[in-house]
Amino acid sequence: SDAVLLEAGIQRAYCLLAASDSDSGNTYIVLTAKALNPRLFVVARAGQAASATPMLRAGADRVISPYSIGGRRMALSALQPLMVDFIDTLATGRHGEQILAELEASEESGLAGMTIEGCFQTCPGATVLAVQKASGTTQVGPRGTTVLELGDRLIVLGDEAELEALRPTPPAEPAEEATPERV
Template structure:
């Protein structure tokens, strides 16, 4: 679509050159001509330009230069040439506007520019029921994302909600590259077919070995396959939904608490995972020495070190590269904590 769009736009711009040039030429000739005709009346160039403009635009506010027979003949020539050129120019411009909209109904050109600006974004492969929920959560969290789906109706749905989207198969390397996979922070694979999810995960892992990939598993037995294919996490929505229903009966207060803290929107309290990078200033320092609570206001609930989970960490605990802190606090408090231990 884009090559055709550019070709048609170039053609329309070329069509505009002749009439626009004629309008400019008529304006210059008319201005000089009226200046010469009104030389004995003390006419200025502004008066001459005014006469030219009201003639070719058919406004007719009144003549500021009295015309003799030669002047009237000159005016008729300016009117015939100028009016025709002006209206043809307007016709070409309207044709350009309408043609551009028909050739690019979903604003592909603008969308491509926005995609090129994306950085540290999330790619959502597939916009079914699961993908729509993921997109809604990311939008609420103000996390940039782009949707990749081959179905035209999904593309229209995304445009209506002002989501960045691309129509294409996410298992195609070229499509993932266009979606900015080399600049992406993560990939969410939500297709309703495990085979498609497997191909998408494999393609993404080859292109970006360090990309964090989360995949939907339609069948519980596909979870291990998706993990082996390269997904960091593979989740069965049905299994998650079943466990959630059971937990709502067994521990409703706990579930309500986690529903509150894991939502990033305008909630007053949030739960965030923060990784300690290898070059961070916090490496080698204890929690007590860092004074995290005093400096940030956030509370560190858990330290995850590899496969070990260290709940209620002691103040003497020394942070290692790759440690992940599970912390509780407001958005501002968590931002301060991330700045202190993550950089």
């Protein structure tokens, strides 16, 4: 309900996972959440393939079918087991000091307008695996001469400390003055 989502802080939220076991319930959650926060990024679970379209119409940004994913994974495990193991390794996020990270070419990051090669001079061990252009097209294994545009998103494998230096730091919230009630 609206009240539950508002109490949970939906208006301040960045994303929402609608993961109940009811497709109609998830569609309603998506519709309600998007009405309360149109900028919200919503990922919804669909048990039936036919439920994906109504969820997308309701405002879901992504619809995930665990059965479809499971079936593809089983087939890949049988046909290309090393690739599945590699994807699992990447998905865990940490590989020694290496991490898989998603970066955005935004005004805050300073990456927009630069080439990939120029952006990563301070990260010599980083590998840009893909760039999703603001238009929605994805370049896998982009060249170093690729110019990043505002809104482009990168998937990078690299040293955690080096990659963190490329992330914009959020603005500090103003400090609240201490009052006798808070001391």
